[in-house]
Amino acid sequence: MTVQNVSFLGLGVMGYPMAGHLANAGYTVTVYNRTTAKAQAWCEEYAGHAAATVAEAVAQADIVFMCVGNDDDVRSVTAQVLQTLPSGATLVDHTTASAELARELEQTCAQQNIAFIDAPVSGGQAGAQNGQLTVMAGGDESAFAKVLPVINSYARHAQRLGPAGSGQLAKMMNQICIAGIVQGLAEALHFGQQAGLDCEQVIQVISKGAAQSWQMDNRATTMLANQYDFGFAVDWMRKDLSIALEEARRNGSTLALTALVDQYYADVQK
Amino acid sequence: MTVQNVSFLGLGVMGYPMAGHLANAGYTVTVYNRTTAKAQAWCEEYAGHAAATVAEAVAQADIVFMCVGNDDDVRSVTAQVLQTLPSGATLVDHTTASAELARELEQTCAQQNIAFIDAPVSGGQAGAQNGQLTVMAGGDESAFAKVLPVINSYARHAQRLGPAGSGQLAKMMNQICIAGIVQGLAEALHFGQQAGLDCEQVIQVISKGAAQSWQMDNRATTMLANQYDFGFAVDWMRKDLSIALEEARRNGSTLALTALVDQYYADVQK
Amino acid sequence: MTVQNVSFLGLGVMGYPMAGHLANAGYTVTVYNRTTAKAQAWCEEYAGHAAATVAEAVAQADIVFMCVGNDDDVRSVTAQVLQTLPSGATLVDHTTASAELARELEQTCAQQNIAFIDAPVSGGQAGAQNGQLTVMAGGDESAFAKVLPVINSYARHAQRLGPAGSGQLAKMMNQICIAGIVQGLAEALHFGQQAGLDCEQVIQVISKGAAQSWQMDNRATTMLANQYDFGFAVDWMRKDLSIALEEARRNGSTLALTALVDQYYADVQK
Amino acid sequence: MTVQNVSFLGLGVMGYPMAGHLANAGYTVTVYNRTTAKAQAWCEEYAGHAAATVAEAVAQADIVFMCVGNDDDVRSVTAQVLQTLPSGATLVDHTTASAELARELEQTCAQQNIAFIDAPVSGGQAGAQNGQLTVMAGGDESAFAKVLPVINSYARHAQRLGPAGSGQLAKMMNQICIAGIVQGLAEALHFGQQAGLDCEQVIQVISKGAAQSWQMDNRATTMLANQYDFGFAVDWMRKDLSIALEEARRNGSTLALTALVDQYYADVQK
Ligand SMILES: NC(=O)C1=CN([C@@H]2O[C@H](COP(=O)(O)OP(=O)(O)OC[C@H]3O[C@@H](n4cnc5c(N)ncnc54)[C@H](OP(=O)(O)O)[C@@H]3O)[C@@H](O)[C@H]2O)C=CC1
Ligand SMILES: NC(=O)C1=CN([C@@H]2O[C@H](COP(=O)(O)OP(=O)(O)OC[C@H]3O[C@@H](n4cnc5c(N)ncnc54)[C@H](OP(=O)(O)O)[C@@H]3O)[C@@H](O)[C@H]2O)C=CC1
Ligand SMILES: NC(=O)C1=CN([C@@H]2O[C@H](COP(=O)(O)OP(=O)(O)OC[C@H]3O[C@@H](n4cnc5c(N)ncnc54)[C@H](OP(=O)(O)O)[C@@H]3O)[C@@H](O)[C@H]2O)C=CC1
Missing domain, CATH: 1.10.1040.10 (N-(1-d-carboxylethyl)-l-norvaline Dehydrogenase; domain 2)
Structure with a gap:
């Protein structure tokens, strides 16, 4: 299967340029941001379109990326993702959050046959803009293999370091x-x-x-x-x-x- | 004036290879070590000779280098140095010691028209052996300029960072x-x-x-x-x-x- | 209203002797402990009887005391308490827990017209046994006034220090x-x-x-x-x-x- | 031997009232203070007289007390004391200083047959004024026994805790x-x-x-x-x-x- 449709949730300091690299790399990108203005700005800068809700943003996605604030944010956004994300898809979380949350969400996602990868990044705003992030990942090995080429759109180095939570x-x-x-x-x-x-x-x-x-x-x-x-x-x-x-x-x-x-x-x- | 005669006092983990680099660079080296055996071993490995006392070791020196233990050691060795070191010479201390000591010894040495440079090093045993030390120096600018080419025998980078004590x-x-x-x-x-x-x-x-x-x-x-x-x-x-x-x-x-x-x-x- | 019926939930190192003092002071005491054996031992030592569930233990209570482990424990026990505790009663929590929890539970209890007092203690096992505890309380002033004479059965000093959470x-x-x-x-x-x-x-x-x-x-x-x-x-x-x-x-x-x-x-x- | 003549060196925040208690207890007190004005003020407030130098202050003393600043001060004052203090006398140091100094000075004093007691105090300015200090002493047992009744003029509790340095x-x-x-x-x-x-x-x-x-x-x-x-x-x-x-x-x-x-x-x- 070739990845075509990707979604990016959370167009903050980090997410905005990361989603941009995905668009530039040729993926079909749907973005969502809680504050709509940022999503609109993004659409003017990059090829891709914005969805009004999380559920709408991910309904056709092969891979969903998210980069929000903390554990509570991730939990709340994931709940919305799971309303519509098709079975077989993968959810990649770039937020810096707890390892416990990653383990918990991997379980929850598995019930809908969705793979969950925790994938916090380092490299800061500059790294996100230059596509030079380091990505530390945890989760299923084959799921990671599937998302790795896509992640490489904005990463200098991405590596799986063990089971769920290992990235965190x-x-x-x-x-x-x-x-x-x-x-x-x-x-x-x-x-x-x-x-x-x-x-x-x-x-x-x-x-x-x-x-x-x-x-x-x-x-x-x-x-x-x-x-x-x-x-x-x-x-x-x-x-x-x-x-x-x-x-x-x-x-x-x-x-x-x-x-x-x-x-x-x-x-x-x- | 071309520097010919140099002395090295303290052939420990650091001093032993540093003195060796001086010999290899062609300087006429006289070494002294409290424990005689080390000085003898050094003489077998490098061109140069050992003196029985500090006073004897430095009596003809243009530049004296020292790398001993702590403030007390430096103070005691310097007292011996000043018994015979000729006016116009320079004393370079590679020991990691206090800045106060450096200021004090610069004064004491000045009374005999001897320049004192505090010049602690970093780079460890490996750096000493490979001649790749970093030298942080304090003291008189022209005195430092005189010793710099000699120090470069074992230093990758040596720099004066200000008046007496600045190296420390x-x-x-x-x-x-x-x-x-x-x-x-x-x-x-x-x-x-x-x-x-x-x-x-x-x-x-x-x-x-x-x-x-x-x-x-x-x-x-x-x-x-x-x-x-x-x-x-x-x-x-x-x-x-x-x-x-x-x-x-x-x-x-x-x-x-x-x-x-x-x-x-x-x-x-x- | 004169307090007659009191319940004590959690007969651990602290709760066991505290409940004992209540019985000795003449209150009609119903105890509950997750591990039944302790409740039975207590009934053999003191006048009072044990209930099989939290809900049963508090169904007739004027005041319920609880001294359990941590926030999660308090939250879980309180949920059971609220199934049967009559409107107008007071719930006093002697557990050392967070101030946030106290504020949250005061709100929850208020919906059933139940007063909630956070009342952690100090004095250790010896203080509990000798009835010499110090009690630091937070919550409604008149609710505290009602429970104070009862608390004095095991406290040397009990004081309200402000609104919900202040005790914690x-x-x-x-x-x-x-x-x-x-x-x-x-x-x-x-x-x-x-x-x-x-x-x-x-x-x-x-x-x-x-x-x-x-x-x-x-x-x-x-x-x-x-x-x-x-x-x-x-x-x-x-x-x-x-x-x-x-x-x-x-x-x-x-x-x-x-x-x-x-x-x-x-x-x-x- | 009955103690008659005592000297007090250092009339600072602590020493001033301590020396006062000695005078009030009936001892013949000679005081010395580097800054003369304080010694004069003291003489106006208490029975006793001031000496112009340390050497003069201690020339007839049975016991000398001192309460100055730090190690260097104690060392310098002690050198002056030893110029005139008679053999057989005792020097009590109330300064908070190092244990090493106490051991060193005990040795030095012993060469002139003078006992040295390290005796730092606690209790602060109020304790000094009320004569309620705690004194922690180190040094020779019989020397301490001799000074103890005198020290009790300003101490609530004074105790020897071991050899030289133990007080510190x-x-x-x-x-x-x-x-x-x-x-x-x-x-x-x-x-x-x-x-x-x-x-x-x-x-x-x-x-x-x-x-x-x-x-x-x-x-x-x-x-x-x-x-x-x-x-x-x-x-x-x-x-x-x-x-x-x-x-x-x-x-x-x-x-x-x-x-x-x-x-x-x-x-x-x-
Ligand atoms: N900034 C940095 O240098 C680095 C940050 N990180 C980590 O990356 C994550 C994001 O950081 P950054 O981009 O700087 O943060 P920003 O605050 O710039 O962006 C946060 C994004 O998350 C969205 N968001 C937050 N909470 C929710 C929610 N509950 N529901 C929906 N959307 C939500 C925000 O939406 P809205 O626009 O509506 O507020 C915004 O798009 C954090 O975990 C951070 O620790 C990691 C490495 C470096
Ligand atoms: N080792 C390291 O990695 C580094 C060390 N340094 C600093 O360099 C200095 C020397 O270290 P290092 O070479 O490892 O130490 P060593 O213990 O190996 O050597 C100390 C040398 O000093 C001599 N010495 C010590 N005291 C006296 C004294 N009072 N009179 C005469 N000679 C004396 C010793 O003589 P003898 O043989 O008789 O004992 C010996 O030659 C120290 O200040 C250290 O902090 C700085 C950077 C790295
Ligand atoms: N203050 C407190 O609450 C307590 C203090 N201490 C300790 O007691 C000691 C004295 O404290 P305190 O009385 O507060 O200090 P002050 O600064 O008030 O007094 C210090 C006294 O020592 C004299 N002095 C200092 N250095 C010398 C010197 N080199 N030669 C001659 N005289 C000297 C000073 O003379 P001059 O008047 O000329 O300056 C002054 O009389 C300190 O070691 C302190 O740590 C211990 C317990 C409590």
Whole structure:
């Protein structure tokens, strides 16, 4: 079977350009966005059309993609999807959400013979726009194989990492790493400024060695310019760390640094 | 003036290969090591000769390099150096030590018309062996210009970052960054193992994006194999963080994550 | 109206003796426990009788007390209570649970003209047995006035602290304080032992001053005997801190120490 | 031998009233203060006279008391004391300082047949004024027995806790406990305010139970009034925690909460 019809639900910062790449790649794209204006704007920019409801948007789809906010949003949108999505189709969720939700929705979808893939992304807004996202996926192997070429429209690298929820768990590992990196970098820059160093110059030197990180290469200058706007959405980061801490509570891991960083973000949010 | 005679004091894990690169580069090298056996071994491997005392080792030197343990060691060795080092020479300290010490020793040396450069390194044992160290320097600009070509025998990149102490302060920034990166990575791997993920595979995927770091690229596999041997000397790391925390106390910066990581190392040391 | 009939749901470590005090105080007590054996044991020890279901237990009640496990437990038991509890009655929840749940259940109960009081307790098993509990309550003022004399059967001090949820919020403050106190005490004892001090003697001296706490007076000796069994149920403490951290996320407070202590308990749980 | 002549060095917030109690108890008191004006004021308030130098102040003393700032101050004042203090006398140091210093000074003093007692205090300015301090002492047993009745002029409770340094180590335990208590209390109050509770009322209730502490009883109201002035000298507290963290580094204990609280104080200091 060749995939023809795809739907994209949620045209936010991430979803809008992702859906655009699908259209550019030649798929027949139906989009849906809760706030209608964004869907209309999208239709003016890309080939494809907008549906008035989720149910209408997915009624003919082979694959449905979604990128909304949090667990509650995913659950609510999925309920609407399941009203009309044909048996045999696949639902791919790009939202960063809990692993538990992924396991739950895989079960629910299975009852209608629909495959569910959790597929959170990293790469930020720039990655979505340039079609250079990293996609971490969980779920059935053959279902993933079917969606992979389509996902590659906007991904530099997409990989299945295990059963349902594995994509979300991998994204949690990603965010835990970032929490440590960004906080270490923030403290180093704060320290350097207090010490009267030329931090730009120091970063140039130390980024050649064992202290190097993607964040240092790409964010240190921004952070120096305005130390408290961390160059990413603090609200999303807190949501993500909250999901990771919740999962850690369940699987018995100790995440002291992550818990502490999460509390710093509480201060930053104010 | 062309530099001919150089001395190297402290043939430890770092100093031994560094002094070797100087010999290989054609300098006339005199080495000194407290424990004589190491100096003898060095003389068998490289062209150069060993002196019985620090005073003897530096009596004819244009430049003296030293790489010993901590502040106390540097202070004690420097006192011996100043007994015989000729006026006009330069003393380069590659030890990771405090910025205060560097400022103090620059003053002391100046009284004998000797330039002092603090020049801690990063790159580890491998960097020392391959001559690929990064050198962060502080001190007088022309003194640094004089020693730079010699340092380049074992450095991939050496840079002066400001007045006396600036090299040490830059190294502190380096270690603060590493503290956050390594702890975040350790927590992510611990979490991934508790979650039952194939961590190698996840690391391969996420190292393509915003969670990437030198530590992830070079240490994650080792850490997975034996999570609590961090692939570097915990004792050195604690010494370095202690120096940074002490300096932070002085310059009024807040290093909560660094302080916490330092305490974890206390547990690891046991 | 004079209160005659009271029901007690959940005869655990806390509920069993609390219900006993009600019987001893002369109230007509009907108890219910999911595991029947405990209810039978209770009936042999106290005047009162056991019901086979929640619905049966509360069908004639003026006041229903409940002390179960967590939010989910409270929600499930309340649903059963509302099947038969007469209009005009009051439901008092002694479980440590979330403030949100209290607000939600107050609304639900109000639809059947039933008052809901959140009333978590402190004082532990000993307090329950000796009738010396502290009760922190939230909810309607006149409803609280009605139940107060009955609660006094097992409370040294019971107080309403505001609208629905206020009891739970006060209990969270209580647990946050305890988290800091116990962790500080644990670190001090650990430090003292490493320093080779006679910790019992030191505690006797410092408990006379600004370092004094109920925990020091009552728990230090136990902690010294076996430092890692903290003399209270670590699982309950983690649940309570989790509730507090969740609420903090909602109300925008930063609880760094609490978050850190919660992570230590993660280690202790292993 | 009956003690007649005592000297008090350092008439700061603590020393001034302590020396006053000695005078009121009938001892012949000679005081010294670096800033002369304070010594003069003291002489106008109490019976006793002021000396112009440390050496003069202690030349006839049986016991010398000192309460100055930090390790460096104690070392410098002690050097002056040893110029004239007669053999057979005792030097009691009430400064909060390191245990290492106490061990070092006991040795130095012993060479002149002078006993050295480390005797840091708790109880704050109020305790000093009311003569209700707690004194934690280390050093020789018979030397302590000799000074105890004199110390009781201003102490509610004074106790020897072991050899030289033990008083300082006990004081560190005291400060570690306080660090946890105060931070827990601060977070609880912050949380309560964000939650819209009447915190005064909640504190009244929870101070009856397991969350009680001297700090809660005596400082909560002040902290509520002005959350960031902690009712004690943050600078002293940081000095004390720094001493404890340094000692922990030496004796191999892990003080994560203490390290974190110390960093918060860094923020408060700004
Ligand atoms: N932004 C980033 O850098 C990254 C974000 N992510 C994750 O991707 C997800 C989306 O992020 P982003 O695009 O930035 O978010 P936006 O807030 O920009 O977009 C969210 C989208 O979801 C829709 N939506 C939310 N809730 C519902 C609902 N209940 N029913 C229907 N539609 C809903 C919104 O509709 P409407 O327009 O009507 O509000 C909007 O289209 C999040 O989980 C985020 O954590 C992952 C990596 C990077
Ligand atoms: N190892 C690493 O990966 C890195 C280390 N560093 C820093 O470099 C410095 C040296 O480290 P490393 O080479 O690993 O250490 P080693 O312990 O291997 O070597 C230390 C050297 O210093 C000498 N030494 C120490 N104290 C004295 C003293 N008081 N008088 C005379 N000689 C003394 C030792 O002599 P002896 O042989 O007699 O003991 C030895 O030659 C440290 O400051 C460390 O933090 C920086 C980057 C990486
Ligand atoms: N304040 C408090 O609540 C408590 C304090 N402590 C501890 O007690 C000690 C004293 O505290 P506090 O009285 O509050 O401090 P103050 O700053 O009020 O007083 C310090 C005293 O020491 C003198 N002094 C300091 N350095 C020297 C020096 N190098 N040579 C000679 N004299 C010196 C000062 O002299 P000058 O007047 O000339 O400056 C002054 O008399 C500290 O170690 C503190 O940590 C312990 C418990 C409670």
